Structure formats: C-alpha cells, structure tokens
Amino acid sequence: EAQVTQNPRYLITVTGKKLTVTCSQNMNHEYMSWYRQDPGLGLRQIYYSMNVEVTDKGDVPEGYKVSRKEKRNFPLILESPSPNQTSLYFCASSLVGGNSNQPQHFGDGTRLSIL
Amino acid sequence: QKEVEQNSGPLSVPEGAIASLNCTYSDRGSQSFFWYRQYSGKSPELIMSIYSNGDKEDGRFTAQLNKASQYVSLLIRDSQPSDSATYLCAVPSGYSTLTFGKGTMLLVSP
Secondary structure, three states: OOOEEEEOOEEEEOOOOOEEEEEEEOOOOOEEEEEEEEOOOEEEEEEEEEEOOEEEEOOOOOOOEEOOOOOOEOOEEEOOOOHHHOEEEEEEEEOOOOOOOOOOEEOOOEEEEEO | OOOEEOOOOOEEEEOOOOEEEEEEEOOOOOOOEEEEEEOOOOOOEEEEEEOOOEEEEEOOEEEEEEOOOOEEEEEEOOOOHHHOEEEEEEEEEOOOEEEEOOOEEEEEEO
16 A cells, blocks of 8 residues: 555654654655644645655744655654754655645654653 | 636535535636535545536536636535535646635525
C-alpha cells in the first residue's frame, strides 16, 4: 500500500530533550516536506526536500533540522525542543515538487507536546 | 509571500443541500490547484485537483476555476453529515512549495 509513515504518532517530552520524528514513504517520491499545523494558523511548511541531499527552509524553519540521506526517509529533528514547538506535525511527499500537477500525500501526523 | 485566502466558517448546510466553498489566491502564475479535506485530528486528504479554467466534476464534488479572477471553488452536492470537515485550498508557490489556505470548516446537519 502506497503510504507516508510517521513515527511516533504521539509524543510528550520536556524542554531541551532532543527528539527525532521519522518519516518514510514507499512511493519513490522525489519531494518530501514537513508541516506544522496550529489552530488559527493553518498548515505551515517547516522544511522541504526536492531530492536526496537537497533540502531547503520553508516558512517556519527556526528550531528544526532535517536530513535527506535516502530518497524514502526525511526525518525532522528538534535539537532543543521548546514549548512553542508543541503542535501537530505532518510529513508529506509528492512525485516532484511545487508547481507541477502533483498533489502531496500526507502521513497520519505526529502530535507533539513539549512541557 | 504567496497568499491563499479562505473564509474560516463554519459554513453550515442541511443534509442534501449544496455546499459552496471558496478560495482566492494571489499568484497569477499558479497553474494547479488542489482541494484537501481534513477531519479533526486527521491528515489532509486530496479530494480534487483542477488545472484548467472551468468546471471539473468527480462524483458529488465539482471544482471551479477562474484564473482571471484568481478564484477557485469547491461545490459539494447532496451534502452528507460525513462531509463535515475542514476543507483546505492549496496552490503551488513557485517550483518548490505548496501554500495552503487556513481552511473552511463545513458542518452538515442531519
């Protein structure tokens, strides 16, 4: 089954404790992206990757890191999480990026709470 | 910053009615447009895409695009309570990103 898989689905942690949210897709998609979704602010892009070893900042990259060593994986790293990073996070992928006729496919989301 | 605007709602319609959801966008160069449905706490799910001016129908859903007016809409015919969700309009920004509107909440009452 074609899918985008995120782990963990839920995480409660404390300020400053490094964490990684994994994202994997099995559709051989080139483009992958991370979003956060907050009430009243909608979906905001954190980072995206056009292909292996190619990543770039989205609208809200502060406090996050990403890597794209393999085509299928695009982990999101919070080196020193803070309470303002409490949010619902989505990973998404598409065949190619941006202004093409390719929609994005979303993972099930990770609900992250930083105390 | 490319803008995608939607009325936040909620838009309330009775079961069986037509729900009309609207979206305006700022980038005149946009070529493709997407509608996603998102149930509370769930991930966005693609329901329609449209690339040419005019109407595109898929079952109970019709997407309408007017590039001159920078306007895209989604009509849901014979609305069902299961259609109650937030509907997100999404428009590519340049080559590398997809900008989402904040979504319109639709409530369909039995």
